[in-house]
Amino acid sequence: MSKGVLKAPVLQDDEKFALMKFRRSVSDILKPEHDDHFLLRWLRARQFNVENAEKMLRESLKWREKWGVDDLDEWEPPVVFEKYKPYGTTGFDKDGSVVIIIPFAGIDIWGLLHSASKNDIIKNTIRILEKFMKLAYEQSKMYGPEARKFVVIFDMDNFVMKQYAYRPAAELVINVVQMYSNNYPEILKYCYIINAPKIFSFGFNIVKKFLDEYTLSKICIYKHNRNKWLPAIFERIEPRYLPKYYGGELTDNDGNPKCLEKICWGGKIPKEYYISEEDSYNNTSTYKITTIKKGSKLKLYFDVEDSGVFLKWDFKTELYDIKFGVRALNVKTGEKFNEVDLKRVASHESEETGFITCQPNYRYTVIFDNSYSYFKSKKLTYSVVVSLPLEKLEKSANKIEEKILDQNENECEESK
Template identity: 50%
Template sequence: MPFLKERNKVSRSRQLENLTRKNGLRHAIFNTVGDKYIGEWRNDFKTGKGALLTRYRQLYEGDFDEGYRHGFGVLAYELENKIFVLEYRGNWKRGRMHGFGLRRFRDGGVYIGDWKNGKRHGYGLMWYPNGDFYAGDWVKDKRQGLGMLVRPDVNRYEGSWYNDMKHGKGRFIHLTTGQMQQGVWIRDVCVYCTFIDIRYRQSAIRPTKYPIQKFRRNVSDITQPHHDDNFLLRWLRARSWDAEAAEKMLRQSMKWRQQWEVDGALKTWQPSETLLTYYPYGSTGVDKEDSPVVIVPFGGLDIVGMLHAVGRQDFIKMTIQVLEKYMQEAAERGVQKVSVIFDLEAFNLRQYAWRPAGEVIISLIQMYEANYPEILKTCYIINAPRVFAIAFNVIKRFLNEYTLGKMLIFKNDSKKWKKAILETIDPSNLPQHYGGNLTDPDGNPRCITRVNQGGKVPKHLYKRSFEQNPDSVTAKQYTTAVIKKGEKLLLDYIVADEGCFLKWEFRTESHDIRFGVTLKDADGNSTAVVPHKRVAAHQIDESGVVACQSPATYTVTFDNSYSLLRSKKLHYEILVTPPVEKMNILPQEDESIDEGVTSTAATTSVHNSV
């Protein structure tokens, strides 16, 4: 019966198809995209030994498996003169470099070591085109783990790496100068470091010169018995080992100390109750190298209230006393530096737009740089809001490179800044709020009994009148204008001197406004300083400041051209400050604390939108 006939297990068409499959050794196979392959096949896949020349003029010779480079093989690329140059020689897995291999990069670099999924991963050696050499651990094409980097001048770093940066414990050996820098690195910056001399320093190419004895003789008329070599080295380092510049700096600092009676009356000076209550600072211990840790909840500083309640002179004296206190504590512990946690939680930029407040902060920075060089080990600036970038762009011009190099700025991400802080400070010496274990007896995680949090100074403590309160909108402070629908308000400010700043503060009623600042230089070229965009000034006051170049004209634009239905009522204050070159931190007899900033006259015009 037909239905009882035994069927073939493989159809005739399938049998013919199998006969056409590529199996075994083939002389040459070309495909439609321009590749050429000579080698072994299995079931239509390149499998076994073979050579593949791609349309990109890359030649691979070695092992294949199911069409992939798999096993051991050599990859080369063709130059314009038809010569093939080695690119990779080593192990492969499913088409990617995997295992041990050597690769020559087209920029001249060479790597020998472990690979994983096409990336350097494991232990390997890397010769860079610029002459650097690295031997150590890799993770996904990044130097990570333990490794050694040797520079072309034979100076080298040995220690921990993370994400292609020096990070963790390590040492940098300066063979050219005969010194070794040892400590802790964070993101390529040495934050806890000590310098020691190598035994063969005098045989180095450029041995570091220590003019200590000569420097000590030159300043012997102003130094005191407790000013040891470590003290003198601070001034030499601050002036790049220029003994004359260091002597000048030290003499100026000693005059400053006499002027403020730092070593005399200031030691017994008693701050007022207002300062003791509202000046934000404190300490709960030391770091892992026994240096004092100072915590500054700067966001809690009411600078406007402070200047009205105690005055500028007492505020500066309090700052000097705090600096001297922790320098004395460091000296008693046998160290020279302090670590700082600078907390910007609740930071308000608006109060620093008031000229006396901004000037006193800049004056304190200048005072610190001139009289306390090389004392900062690390400064963790945490909880930095977006507006802090505006303030930092202003103050960083008054900081030297050493101080800037010690600053680590973190946004409001406690996981990141707590991890960084705990790398150098033990939890037993930190409040729980900053990642430690300490709390007050009542369980407060900020340890407010040891770290003063600052706060708003009550107005009944004010000793000086302040006719114009920066927290209120008055006719004396703000100019009011109505910008009609479809129109713009343009304010032109001419800046003739270097060191000026353009400041603004404004608000609108009920609706937003488009705001921007442009600059026109002496050649007539226009540049956007603040990009024009819509801001919700009806919800929160807008304020800002930019450093000005000169000569130039700055145009502040309030744009309502996009609105076809509504006019906008605007209250604004815009001013150009006088040049900020050198500020005297001594109060002037004829200067009142409530002296405001006089606005530079602006040429105002209203334009219809095109």
């Protein structure tokens, strides 16, 4: 790697004028670290349209506040992420940019969605991105502005499309891609998608609709042909920073070529991490659509008799926010309390998901409250379900696994 000086970007006269105008227009929200290179990310993402770039940046800063992005270092994510979220970094490219490796087939999207809330999955993704952003910023002090961008290697070996036919999984992927596109513009230096099977092109054709032209121009897709993708990677990354498993020189201290000390390879999440359960990958019957009229409420009641039960919700509204809360009543003593305080949530901007652990012999009331709105009715799409008790969940999960294994065997027989 060659060290460099953080040079001023070379711009045309009209671009210099746009940058000067943009800096003035957003001066009230800028921080000391927001230099010209930072501002140019947003200008380039909006083709140097100052008004559109300002709107994008201001909306992103509101998004950061909503998600508490600057405080995520203090957040303790569910342990399932640390053990089963596949990603890692093995070093830097020849210009000092961070190299991120993602063994994509190691993502058990079904298991993740049943082991953590959707919000926590997104929050953890933001946390990882922010960690790499900070590392890249430090690299740029030594190697120049290009080091603020990432080089990403997606290994699609053994990728199975079936998981993403499950609607919540597909929605999660799209939400993450949109989140990235709206809030992290111009940070991708190069992306190598390697070992891509034929079925991958179908999924990528859907995802790329949510990516801008700049990002798409940085993506290069390779099939199972190491003779093609390995030379391309070596043009930017020295062999000492690439795992031996992929044809580089890097190993763990014990010689493991997969570099398990640097990369989490994910894998199937054990059922003991599950907090919720559904009957099959294609089950969407729990979702309902209704309209809550102005000045009114929707209340849903759930009586819980067993321990080891979870109440799970997932909802979104169109155009406007709504109040949401969960109340609990001890049916024996009459004691009442708020499990989730009733407050307005921006469910028109992103889906609201979550869960609580229920107590036996309690009645839970889920409330969607539009009583504060005198003029607007709210269209609501929601799923609120109570899981089976843990011992029944274990039996059901075993049946699901057996069904999936049978399907896999059938597919193998058909392919022979």
